[in-house]
Amino acid sequence: MKTFLLPLAVAAVGIYSLLPFLWFVLASWKSPAQLTAIPPVIVPEFHWGFYRSAIVNYGLLGYIENSAIVAAATTVVSIAIGALAAYALTRFHAAWLRWYLLVLLCVSMFPQIAVAGPVWRILDALGWLNRYPGIIVAYISFSLPLAIWILSTFFKELPYEIEEAALVDGCTRAQALRRIVLPLAAPGIFTAAILVFIYAWNEFFFALIILTSPPLQTLPVGIALFPGEYTIPWGELAAASAIATLPLIALTLLFQRRIVRGLSAGAVKG
Amino acid sequence: MKRADRAAVWFVLPSLFLVALFSIYPICASVRLGFYRTILMLPWLGEKFVGLENYADLATDAVALQSLGVTLLFVGASATMEVLVGAGMALLLNESFRGRGLVRAAVLVPWAIPTVVSSQMWRYIFNDRYGLFNFLVFGRDTSRYIAPLAEPWLARAAIIFADVWKTSSFAALIVLAGLQTIPDELYEAAEVDGAGAWQKLRRITLPLLKPALLLALLFRTIDAFKVFDLVFVMTQGGPADATNVLQFYGYKKIFAEGMIGYGSAIAVGVFLISLALALLYIRLIGARVLEPGAAR
């Protein structure tokens, strides 16, 4: 029975997971006529017109640039700050560290609306509304719990004795960190970086309220607000979506194992 | 090492500062704002202390109450379904077969897609003229095509389905991690004892999987309260507030209407519900997981 069920299940899961997006992406290659055909046409004619239009008429490249800058900056700083905190959390014994982790955990669960208004006001007061620093600093703060959580799980797996051996061998704490801990933590840091990048690339709510002018807006905002009150330009939208999603799909497929490991990190104690 | 432990403060300071500034302070500010009447973008109008008036209004606000109902419906339905679908996918992924890596990659694709993209995609699929949904249900009979997003219950179902589609992979990963901690030997012992596949599932897998299922359920429940992108893109809270989840309602109040006082009252409400869930989660799962200095 298993030999019959298994392929069926695989097919079902495969279709369920991939069909919707495939359908959407296929729309980007349709000709304008095919796009508005009723009932819908399945196989596109592979026109690139919508892609060209998305780039030329809808400023797609600008959005991509903004997303890239914001996500990259967020990732670098968040990981740096997060690694420091994660190191302290896994190496030092102090009662208040436990509370800190608890606070981080709680904070990561709050819905965005709970902090949105005051955050807006803070950024307004700093003059950072609708500017890179504003969105980046906000993203760093919001991604820290995730970064620290994942980095902590990886740091926990590094036996402290190896650092102690380095200390006895003649390293100062800083040298031990640089020569021993960092190289060994690199895979974990990389995984955390991927996940933070994906978060920053995808984030919508705060991008929506902080970045209000198109030249600065990130991809999610661009795609959500894709112009079209009466007739939505599905072709261009599909093209823009395909391009917006491409880096993430590439990252996910390339680093599948790491991502799975990072996401289920600490989820279930074995 | 006591000397070193004091150094921990420096390691933690930058993150602590940012979290305090952008999460802890704003929560307190939101609570405070809930007691005032003030407009967001017109600070020169000042703010008027109104005590519990916002909350009183909230309690009688039909839209808010409906919003609460919609949110609870959404959270309950999507979290449950996500765990069920996720568990199913996890059970599949736990079997070894050729091409398992490909299936896992496929499962991850919905997770990798930005939520707004996914939202637009579903909007397209549920489109009343070109949508895949209509095509699959009604075939070529275009006269029977419907607009799911324009009908309250269908719109709710659509949002729930879209959310389940996107995030069941995350639930799947958590359940899969749990499945992999069950030692093979238990199944082998059961095999020797004469158990069939169904019995193994019922008497070994499911009981041992309870913590992971619970964890996935709690994760998804807390996350479900944060739903926004889907609603913003697919329905804008409509039709007629049928999908007006609390987070969206609060957003509209604060950023579309500028009513930050009232909006903050809504925000505080949502926050309290999430906090209760967060504490429940920590209580059920947390203590072992929160051991700092565990590397020693």
Next chain:
Amino acid sequence: MASLTVQNISKSFGQAGVIKNLSFEVRDGEFCVLLGPSGCGKTTLLRIIAGLEEASGGTIVIGDRRVDTLAPRDRDLAFVFQTYALYPHLTVAENLAFTLEVRGAARAEIRRRVDETAKTLGLDGLLARKPRELSGGQRQRVAVGRAIIRHPKLFLFDEPLSNLDAALRGEMRVELARLHKRLGATILYVTHDQAEAMTLADKIIVLDRGAIQQTGAPAEIYHAPANLFVAGFVGSPRMNFAEGAVNGAGLFIGEDCRFDVSEMLPDNVKRGDTPLTIGIRPEDLTIAADGPAAIEGRVEIVEDLGSDKFVHVASAGRGWVARMAPEAPLKPGGAVRLRAADGKLHIFHSGRRIGR
């Protein structure tokens, strides 16, 4: 090489006192073993000496320098971890070279020393490998190599053999003994394995629950244990114990045994009502062919190891273990009469050794 002097070291974790005001000395070139059960504080003590943990009080002097306020890197000692703690991302050669490199030695010198150390420990062919490609024994040797390459004043070993299987352990024990002879090193070695302690040590310090139970040469520890703990901990199979009291005629009467202790008792011990404990090692119990028997019982189980026979005797509800020659004609179920070899009895009062 240098001597080690430890004075008044104490350590507590919160309320629990783990090490209680310990003082001891290791002479220059001496192989000193800290022996004790798990949790007795021996590893903590070692780590305090290395500077990896802070004591609540006391001083540590290596050679003529007081080191307890110095960082581990400045104490000029080497530490071999129980888990070896090799750097996983470095090759064997790089692992060995690390400590010299960090301290800024010249490349040629590093090269020379790495080759020399590798040769000494038989690691020549493995220099380009990473730790995960090595067997347990090889990793252990790299850990030792990393320690000796620097010629430090003091070597600290934390149960280095406990992760090896039995055969390998025996081999490595001999290797370590050889190494000690070659280098003339001052070694402080922590273990719970009394066989390791007996074979390797010049001096054994027995620890239990953070306090020193006895200090002395292996022979002394074995033949004249200072208290019940040491007597029971050292020696395998374990020493036989029996409780009872001495009667007016100088005869120790236990539940199922009687020993003549008239010669051994000091005068101040009252005969009649003072509770005492008798100890006799399995190898010191012999068959009482004729004449008085200390123990009369039934053979329960015979463990025939080929080189020895361990005979488990049951008498009046409790058991004794005796070590016999392989030819001893004892079979399970048979009756047996045992007596103590002359001068081999140990007497303990309130846990402490008396008499002799």
